[in-house]
Amino acid sequence: MCGIVGYVGDKQAQEVVVEGLRRLEYRGYDSAGIALVEGGVVHTTKRAGKLANLDKALADEPLPESTTGLGHTRWATHGPPTDLNAHPHTDCTGRVALVHNGIIENFAQLRIALGGRGHTLTSDTDTEAVAHLLEEELGGGTDLAQAMRAVCRQLQGAFTLVAIDGDQPDVVVAARRNSPLVVGRGNGENFVASDVAAFISHTRDAIELGQDQVVTISRDDVVVTDYDGAPVDVREFHVDWDAAAAEKGGYAWFMLKEIDEQPQAVSDTLLGRYSPDGRLQLDEMRLSDDELREIDKVIIIACGTAFYAGLVAKYAIEHWTRIPCEVELASEFRYRDPVLSHGTLVVAISQSGETMDTLMAIRHARQQGSRVLAVCNTNGSTIPRESDAVIYTHAGPEVAVAGTKTFLAQIVACYLLGLYLAQVRGTKFGDEIAGIVGQLQQIPAAIQRVLAEAEPVRELARSLVDTRSVLFLGRHVGYPVALEGALKLKELAYIHAEGFAAGELKHGPIALIDHRVPVFVVVPPKGRDMLHDKVVSNIQEIRARGARTIVLAEDGDEDVVAYADELIRLPKVPTLLQPLVATVPLQIFACELADALGRDVDQPRNLAKSVTVE
Numbered sequence: 001m002c003g004i005v006g007y008v009g010d011k012q013a014q015e016v017v018v019e020g021l022r023r024l025e026y027r028g029y030d031s032a033g034i035a036l037v038e039g040g041v042v043h044t045t046k047r048a049g050k051l052a053n054l055d056k057a058l059a060d061e062p063l064p065e066s067t068t069g070l071g072h073t074r075w076a077t078h079g080p081p082t083d084l085n086a087h088p089h090t091d092c093t094g095r096v097a098l099v100h101n102g103i104i105e106n107f108a109q110l111r112i113a114l115g116g117r118g119h120t121l122t123s124d125t126d127t128e129a130v131a132h133l134l135e136e137e138l139g140g141g142t143d144l145a146q147a148m149r150a151v152c153r154q155l156q157g158a159f160t161l162v163a164i165d166g167d168q169p170d171v172v173v174a175a176r177r178n179s180p181l182v183v184g185r186g187n188g189e190n191f192v193a194s195d196v197a198a199f200i201s202h203t204r205d206a207i208e209l210g211q212d213q214v215v216t217i218s219r220d221d222v223v224v225t226d227y228d229g230a231p232v233d234v235r236e237f238h239v240d241w242d243a244a245a246a247e248k249g250g251y252a253w254f255m256l257k258e259i260d261e262q263p264q265a266v267s268d269t270l271l272g273r274y275s276p277d278g279r280l281q282l283d284e285m286r287l288s289d290d291e292l293r294e295i296d297k298v299i300i301i302a303c304g305t306a307f308y309a310g311l312v313a314k315y316a317i318e319h320w321t322r323i324p325c326e327v328e329l330a331s332e333f334r335y336r337d338p339v340l341s342h343g344t345l346v347v348a349i350s351q352s353g354e355t356m357d358t359l360m361a362i363r364h365a366r367q368q369g370s371r372v373l374a375v376c377n378t379n380g381s382t383i384p385r386e387s388d389a390v391i392y393t394h395a396g397p398e399v400a401v402a403g404t405k406t407f408l409a410q411i412v413a414c415y416l417l418g419l420y421l422a423q424v425r426g427t428k429f430g431d432e433i434a435g436i437v438g439q440l441q442q443i444p445a446a447i448q449r450v451l452a453e454a455e456p457v458r459e460l461a462r463s464l465v466d467t468r469s470v471l472f473l474g475r476h477v478g479y480p481v482a483l484e485g486a487l488k489l490k491e492l493a494y495i496h497a498e499g500f501a502a503g504e505l506k507h508g509p510i511a512l513i514d515h516r517v518p519v520f521v522v523v524p525p526k527g528r529d530m531l532h533d534k535v536v537s538n539i540q541e542i543r544a545r546g547a548r549t550i551v552l553a554e555d556g557d558e559d560v561v562a563y564a565d566e567l568i569r570l571p572k573v574p575t576l577l578q579p580l581v582a583t584v585p586l587q588i589f590a591c592e593l594a595d596a597l598g599r600d601v602d603q604p605r606n607l608a609k610s611v612t613v614e
């Protein structure tokens with residue numbers, strides 16, 4: 001939710017930290033702040049609103065030069081987005097500056113107790129209490145890392161904390177529980193951040209921190225312990241993308257760039273996973289063939305766009321493996337007492353690998369003895385680390401809050417899982433699997449064609465700026481595509497949009513239809529005759545009631561022409577692969593309409609890319 005960065009080295013900390021915040025702003029943009037240590041004093045500047053407001057404040061009143069500092073970009077949970085509630089927070093003496101991502105669940109009790117001990121808290125946040133707890137611990141002469149460990153033992157909830165101390169100008173100390181934190185290891189400089197993007201222009205060498213760990217970075221050293229001060233083993237990794245991947249590269253919006261990167265994202269997710277001897281190989285599978293043969297149920301859990309990728313995957317996994325597959329919102333999963341066993345494979349799909357609902361769901365599943373496999377785009381994140389196996393999507397960094405290329409990459413990764421299960425369990429012959437992999441390998445070119453032919457979609461979007469409500473219909477794998485099309489439009493353009501299974505229309509939603517409501521319809525390929533014909537009937541039904549129909553249909557499908565007010569052609573692909581091409585025009589439509597309405601496409605209101613609170 002919030003973005004955090006800390007730095008110690010030989011560069012100007014203000015520049016390094018603000019640059020890091022710029023790359024982390026997708027995580028929250030309610031306020032931004034920075035603190036530096038200089039001359040035994042902590043200097044802080046913070047402003048409500050986007051990072052541009054902090055930039056202006058720093059330009060008007062520069063902070064002193066310093067090589068140690070930290071910063072924060074906020075997605076508000078406790079207290080409105082004001083200057084006062086912006087991080088960093090300080091203690092009564094001003095000696096400590098602290099930033100936080102997550103929620104301190106026992107903050108109310110802590111605040112009361114601190115008040116009783118004479119502290120004055122000035123903000124509405126849960127975070128500020130922690131700054132005052134650090135003040136108390138440091139008062140006893142302990143160092144910042146010891147103080148942080150002592151404080152963490154008093155906290156409940158989810159948190160990443162990063163602190164600096166005016167009396168210890170050469171270190172930054174950070175701690176984590178249930179919230180993301182990675183260390184960047186440089187040459188004569190070190191970093192801590194919510195995400196490697198914050199330091200990618202300085203180093204690609206990173207360290208993944210485990211649960212309940214505290215890290216002290218200085219110019220030349222990184223020391224990691226548990227909350228009792230015992231040294232712990234850490235996993236080092238190298239980031240396989242560079243700073244250019246995290247830049248806009250000439251595009252007006254990150255989202256446009258990421259939409260255009262989809263052919264590459266699909267190719268890279270397939271790359272290296274199919275061996276010359278015709279077998280699928282998934283490096284990080286970590287579950288043996290025997291374990292995979294024991295699986296009698298698959299449950300996919302995820303949120304938002306990742307959930308829709310799971311809905312698509314269900315059709316393929318059941319079809320290819322004949323294993324029952326359920327898909328469930330991660331936020332609902334553990335609260336309904338799901339039936340889980342050792343034979344259940346829980347598949348957690350998450351771009352960020354940090355979504356709290358999904359993380360809590362996998363913990364619940366593992367407690368119940370189920371095996372967990374993560375489909376994730378972020379190396380070093382918590383969900384893959386806490387899973388028994390992982391299939392990484394190699395989509396590269398996704399900065400726009402709205403997921404695009406990772407949606408397609410998630411579908412591809414889940415398909416690889418389905419095919420791998422089919423291979424191990426023998427529910428598909430090798431040549432059948434090879435055939436499907438071959439079809440998947442054609443998809444990047446098909447997406448490229450959709451991208452090249454997207455101008456009419458953009459024109460359509462610009463013609464619909466006065467629309468107040470849009471519906472999306474689909475069947476089979478087209479149904480989750482409809483849901484995803486509606487989600488994109490809601491989150492980017494703030495227009496009411498809903499996705500429906502086309503067959504469900506007559507059971508109620510058809511009452512919404514009149515001439516003011518454009519309806520997108522995703523038509524299945526003609527190869528599946530019954531389904532195709534039923535959707536064509538659905539189009540006629542809504543058109544008869546005055547709706548403006550915007551039809552997505554494959555090349556050569558002439559049955560839809562008479563009923564389509566607008567026709568968006570899709571390359572011919574097999575039914576199960578159609579979401580990989582049909583979603584793309586819907587993403588472009590939402591992006592263009594949002595832009596035409598003057599919305600901030602990359603940072604829509606009220607949202608954050610990574611939802612690290614429940």
Ligand code: AGP
Pocket residue numbers: 303304305306349350351352353354355358401402403404491608609610611
């Ligand atoms: C998609 O456009 C949204 N940003 C959101 O629905 C997102 O997919 C969801 O929050 C899940 O995030 P995750 O993949 O990082 O777990």
